[in-house]
Amino acid sequence: MLRKKRCVAMLLAGGQGSRLGILTRHVAKPAVPFGGKYRIIDFPLSNCSNSGIDVVGVLTQYRPLELNAYIASGAPWDLDLVNGGVFVLPPYQTGATGEWYKGTANAIYQNLPFIDQYDPEYVLILSGDHIYKMDYAAMIAHHESHGADATIAVRQVPWDEASRFGIMNTDKDDNIIEFEEKPKNPKSNNASMGVYVFTWEKLRKYLTADEYDPKSQNDFGKNIIPAMLAEGQKLVAYSFNNYWKDVGTIESLWEANMDLLEEHPEIDLHDKKFRVYARNLAMIPQYVAASAQVDNCMITEGCEVYGHVMHSILSSGVVVEEGAQVIDSVIMPGAKIKKGAVVRRAIVAEDAVVESGAVVGEGEGLIAVVGQGAVVPDGKRVAAGEQFGEE
Amino acid sequence: MASAWLPANNSVKSEQEDKTVKNIMGIIYTADRENQLKELTAERAVAAVPICGRYRMIDFVLSGMVDSGIRNVGVITQKKYNSLMDHLGSGREWDLHGKRAGLVFLPPFTQSNNSVYTGLLDALHANLHYLRRSKERYTVCTDAHILFSAQFDAMVAQHEQSGADITLMYTRDPSTRRNSYGRYIRVEEDGRVSALESDPAVPHMPCTYLEAFCIRRELLITLVDEAVSRGCHHLTRDVLMEAISKQTMKVYGFENPGRAWPMDSVQSYFNCSMELLNKDTRDGLFPAERPVLTKLRDEMPTQHRPGAQVKNALIADGCIIEGTVENSILFRGVHIAKGAVVRNSIIMQDGEVLENAELEYCIMDKQSTVRPNGRLLATQNYPIVVAKNYIV
Numbered sequence: 001m002l003r004k005k006r007c008v009a010m011l012l013a014g015g016q017g018s019r020l021g022i023l024t025r026h027v028a029k030p031a032v033p034f035g036g037k038y039r040i041i042d043f044p045l046s047n048c049s050n051s052g053i054d055v056v057g058v059l060t061q062y063r064p065l066e067l068n069a070y071i072a073s074g075a076p077w078d079l080d081l082v083n084g085g086v087f088v089l090p091p092y093q094t095g096a097t098g099e100w101y102k103g104t105a106n107a108i109y110q111n112l113p114f115i116d117q118y119d120p121e122y123v124l125i126l127s128g129d130h131i132y133k134m135d136y137a138a139m140i141a142h143h144e145s146h147g148a149d150a151t152i153a154v155r156q157v158p159w160d161e162a163s164r165f166g167i168m169n170t171d172k173d174d175n176i177i178e179f180e181e182k183p184k185n186p187k188s189n190n191a192s193m194g195v196y197v198f199t200w201e202k203l204r205k206y207l208t209a210d211e212y213d214p215k216s217q218n219d220f221g222k223n224i225i226p227a228m229l230a231e232g233q234k235l236v237a238y239s240f241n242n243y244w245k246d247v248g249t250i251e252s253l254w255e256a257n258m259d260l261l262e263e264h265p266e267i268d269l270h271d272k273k274f275r276v277y278a279r280n281l282a283m284i285p286q287y288v289a290a291s292a293q294v295d296n297c298m299i300t301e302g303c304e305v306y307g308h309v310m311h312s313i314l315s316s317g318v319v320v321e322e323g324a325q326v327i328d329s330v331i332m333p334g335a336k337i338k339k340g341a342v343v344r345r346a347i348v349a350e351d352a353v354v355e356s357g358a359v360v361g362e363g364e365g366l367i368a369v370v371g372q373g374a375v376v377p378d379g380k381r382v383a384a385g386e387q388f389g390e391e
Numbered sequence: 392m393a394s395a396w397l398p399a400n401n402s403v404k405s406e407q408e409d410k411t412v413k414n415i416m417g418i419i420y421t422a423d424r425e426n427q428l429k430e431l432t433a434e435r436a437v438a439a440v441p442i443c444g445r446y447r448m449i450d451f452v453l454s455g456m457v458d459s460g461i462r463n464v465g466v467i468t469q470k471k472y473n474s475l476m477d478h479l480g481s482g483r484e485w486d487l488h489g490k491r492a493g494l495v496f497l498p499p500f501t502q503s504n505n506s507v508y509t510g511l512l513d514a515l516h517a518n519l520h521y522l523r524r525s526k527e528r529y530t531v532c533t534d535a536h537i538l539f540s541a542q543f544d545a546m547v548a549q550h551e552q553s554g555a556d557i558t559l560m561y562t563r564d565p566s567t568r569r570n571s572y573g574r575y576i577r578v579e580e581d582g583r584v585s586a587l588e589s590d591p592a593v594p595h596m597p598c599t600y601l602e603a604f605c606i607r608r609e610l611l612i613t614l615v616d617e618a619v620s621r622g623c624h625h626l627t628r629d630v631l632m633e634a635i636s637k638q639t640m641k642v643y644g645f646e647n648p649g650r651a652w653p654m655d656s657v658q659s660y661f662n663c664s665m666e667l668l669n670k671d672t673r674d675g676l677f678p679a680e681r682p683v684l685t686k687l688r689d690e691m692p693t694q695h696r697p698g699a700q701v702k703n704a705l706i707a708d709g710c711i712i713e714g715t716v717e718n719s720i721l722f723r724g725v726h727i728a729k730g731a732v733v734r735n736s737i738i739m740q741d742g743e744v745l746e747n748a749e750l751e752y753c754i755m756d757k758q759s760t761v762r763p764n765g766r767l768l769a770t771q772n773y774p775i776v777v778a779k780n781y782i783v
Contacts, residue, residue: 037708075483263697269691276691282684282685284445284677285444285708285720287668287706288704288706289703294695297695299695299706304670
């Protein structure tokens, strides 16, 4: 028997994230680069580490190679422990049966033995699609002080966007009295953040029951939460009003990157007390040449800048050659922008090359995307909103 | 036992050598040359001096060893080694935190009878237990006060092939700084080293010895034992020089490609740093196939805020730049405030240059601050050093 843990975190990282289009063709969404030297999964993993949660199960299913390699021993997040640590949990065969994760709840159900090893009081359910810094310990304390069976983190969203979210209607004591998935006429703007704390004993019971319900979609939002509400369990909302952004679409991923370039960004990556950790190679400091013009940018190690970069993010190992222009864009690790190329309102994925004379993001409209490893040839014009790369 | 027919220089022990890793161990000697870099070495060994934005001097030889397949590295320290210990930690960043081998920290006074090391020979003698306990056939021993990209694997390959007793790493690069602090050698056409001079008033020999050599581990143990019993302290002067001049051993040279920068003064440190702003120079010190590893610090990317002007600069992560930076190197976490101007300077970790301050030809050590409107203008030939934690 392993040593008992008060709380075990389970991070759902198996989805494809198909709304990210070409960006998730080769990698799972949580492994998509963000903010110059991070990946989306760094945020929940660092939150765990900073909240004193030292057992994290990462449930993978879609294209796990890059994610596995990235997490590896968990050392960058201080999660390489003798007693605990980070564990990658893919679906597995069990003699006669064995199946893919059918839904978020089923993914946890299939890993009951993993959680049971630690005999926890609470289980924290997280997802790998949001950029935010959150002290889960405070949420667990809230769960405990309210004597809740389940606590759901909620955040106020603009009213006109509320119908895109799972909305929690609460009484004055934070008790959830109603849950509506993407309501047409929302009664409140408290959106679920997809962060849940459950009392393990209760969740275990509901997961098992859900598994034996053939009509269930085995999903937390659609099945587990409604079932608990229906049976009068105590569900409590925990409001969180700091920066939180879903980066499930190309536009929102771009916007979240651009948020970092605000004069006072709502999410502070500089804060030494609550660091966001990442796995990075030791690369040489960035070189900004005499020919370069850099204005309002975030640039990281391994970059070489000879051209003009404005209001953009350059990730590790990016080269912007002389005469090239990068404006309002996110350039992911290892990409090269050649002499005289123009990149505007775009995301250029890992190791892509924009050749001299190419233009990415021509015209007004949505964000243009260049896929991983793609080469945009001389003379090619990738229009705004277009995704360039292999089909 | 089969040992009877083995040549005298092979002992039974060598049969048990570990064949799964390259058969080389490394020793990095960090105890010498404490005061040449003035304030920069006031609280740290030369091996721990920060360089090129995010590295320490020792990273280059240590990464060179790791790249060469060396998995057992002893770091001999003497004084002011806190900074070095903090930097190296468990050796994780160099993949030297394994069970079977790894980084071995060798501080002084681990053996009851040793006092302060006068030279490398003393240091090796005090750590003979470590040399004896190691299993590798060859030892690569190096100092850490010269900045260069070392190809230790090629040196050992040549050492094996030539049948040398000792192989010295050197450079012929004419741009290498030569003065009365260095060691220079003459290498004959067949590769044999015919002469060595140490700290000459004026260097005569054409090649600069990079103070890294390769030797069979057991031969090193024998040499150290024997020399210490004769009352010697210095390996280079008392053992190597004698072996070369009297030709008692086969001493060969290995020419390491690329440039080398001995750090023997604040000026040489400054000049080297400025040379690294040149891409070709930098590419030579950081070959793509030989990554230089160092301690990681989880800084966010550097922010070039609106109004920042950066020209010809090397900048590590975690900086906030609101002012002007030209021909300079910024280490991690540096803040250049609005209106501040930094030219031809080196600002180490967490340094702050506040509003409208101006710096030229300065080296600011870690965590030092220049207050608003402060001015520190030096000249190229006499850069100013601002000591660690100092507020100007």
